[in-house]
Amino acid sequence: MDAQPGLDDQYRRSSSWPLFVALGLVISELGVLFGVIPISVGGLVLFIGAIAAAVSEAGYTDRPWRLLAGLGGLLVGVGVLIAVTQASALAPAAVIGVFAKGFAQPPNGVVVRGISIIVAGIAGIVLALVGPQLATTPR
Amino acid sequence: MDLSAQLALTVLMGVFLAAVAMALSRLEDWRTYTPLTSGGGVAGGESGYITREKPLGLTRWLTTVDHKDIGILYGIFAVISFAWGGLAVLLIRTELMTPAMDVLEGLGGEAFYNGLMTSHGITMLFLFGTPVIASLSNYFIPLLIGADDMAFPRINAIAFWLLPPAALLIWAGFFLDPMTGGAIESAQTSWTMYAPLSIMQTNPGVDLFLLGLHLSGVSATLGAINFLVTIFSERNEEVNWANLDIFSWTILTQSALILFAFPLLGSAILMLLLDRNFATTFFTVEGGSPILWQHLFWFFGHPEVYILVLPPMGVISLIIPKFSGRKLFGFKFVVYSTLAIGVLSFGVWAHHMFTTGIDPRIRLSFMAVSLAIAIPSAVKTFNWITTMWNGDIRLTAPMLFCVGFVSNFIIGGVTGVFLSSIPVDQLLHDTYYVVGHFHYIVMGAIAFAGFAAMYYWYPIVSGRMYQKTLARWHFWTWMIGSNITFFAMLLLGYDGMPRRYATYGDQGAPFSVLIQNLHIIASVGAFIMAIGTIIWLYNFVVSWYEGPAAGPDPWDLREYGMESREFEWHADRLETALTDGGSDDQSDD
Ligand code: HEM
């Protein structure tokens, strides 16, 4: 995911990103609804990555990385909220207990979904951190 | 899910993402091995270097953000959906020619019938109706208001690309049923998805269906925001509110309705998904009650029918004057009635719930507003007829479809007024009368207007003219077929035939020779329309490649003093194409 001039600059009426924003949303909805962690993580990362790229391509931001990190942070927040709804008290121990309980037997489906969103958010933030390094190395 | 499956999926997802990244880096890297003289590469021409607007081949279509291309994509998608929904209903109509379950027996019997009916309704409304309108508006609104493109071209493309996966999810049950040995079936909730039935059907096909519907709603909402902003802020200086064309007015109103209605449907669907998968009780009998679902659904659902009918009304108001040689009679009042319908349409939803036992005083007020909404609809009808009155009428294919629209809309509208009277509705609710009513409008009017517009603008999109005789065959098969089918349905309703039944003569659906004959007649009409549709498809495809060049003014609008912006644009484009020796947004290839 490269913020250098790309398809958009050569072809005034083309962009690589919209297709992937759409695909990302579809895959993440499927993953989250059915509680399949790899699918929701992959879908959400694709979704926020493509959004950040499209927004910067359209010229609303210079570089996509800050936005990507922001969206990642948002996902982490949403995921935590979802998981914490399962905590009876907000004491730290209780919260940690909830996260542990997600994968106990039988697993708590709501917590699993919350965690999958958190993981996707963290992956987005990591991508935002390493992205600029990758993008500046000449290919 | 066990660990190995999770691992396999993780690997699969990783491979997929890697493939995406590779595809993207190739796309984004193109510039490195194609010569590009100007740095930014925008606004070619001035520097003597003609910037290509789009890459070639499949990549062009996958990456396009040009409103005209997206309009064409929406159109192709709508046609595919129309074929799916149409084939489903032909199976349904074949089954209904006999009272017993026979034709579909081998394919799954009643369950299959219910799946077909659900798929037909949802497909036609959300995957054909809304997209076919989006196809017209994407291509032509920017031309009509003199804008360069939509306000947010990328969001426009996102809205389109959500639709194909949405369709696959909505139809998924049909494909997955044989693949999973029946573990996942097609949804059988009917398009209204009434609780508690839709909660009790635990089949995961319903979840996929609901997700698909949710995505199509996201798509419609994104599109609506885009049109609102485009019409408000991207108009050419010469276009102001006083001379904004009627089609843009209806799209503007439609977009506002979408903005208020679709997010509500989206939320209600999420609540339904929660009820199904996470044991919430929004719509359960012990919890929020199934009636809550009906309120939420119809608060969306009635505006939805106007979301579907307003732009077609705009199309009709746009085209009728062109072939009557007169200005639209009472233009202002057509605009006002559009806005009035937009507002009132949020105040009538409970006319779908007259028989649910809601408070009679509430029913009464909904009856009053429902009767009132017929007034702006009648204003429009009056204006269309007066526009044609004493006009210099030319019965081209688009005009024929417009006249057909007016005729069918009158029957559809009048039956609607009957239904909004509580005592009448108590007799006719959930019978074929209702089916006849709304098909006069959705098929007899909305689809007719869609085809009127397609014939009217075909020369702009393809650069060619269709075969006029075939177009006339299409019209007459449809006009006759739709009236045979849907009038028979009105009669079936009077005769007490309930809707949504796969068989009759048992389980509460009456049998008589008359009922069976009416069913047979309705089926015959459906097959006549199917033939007309095949004629249409053949005509459009063949003419796309072999039709005669349409020229700059295919409808002689200048001669009749009926110039309009989109045909002026078309003429300009042909001219520049001639002097430049070809420009690459010519689409007659
Ligand atoms: C002239 C104004 C109209 C009035 C007064 C009206 C009235 C009604 C009433 C009272 C019903 C409920 C019948 C029942 O279920 O018992 C109904 C159903 C329906 N109407 Fe209309 N209608 C009008 C226009 C339209 C238009 C313009 C459309 C479509 C674009 C439309 C589409 C529908 C649909 C789809 C249903 C059936 C919904 C279902 O139960 O599946 N109507 N109409």
Ligand SMILES: [Cu+2]
């Ligand atoms: Cu209604």
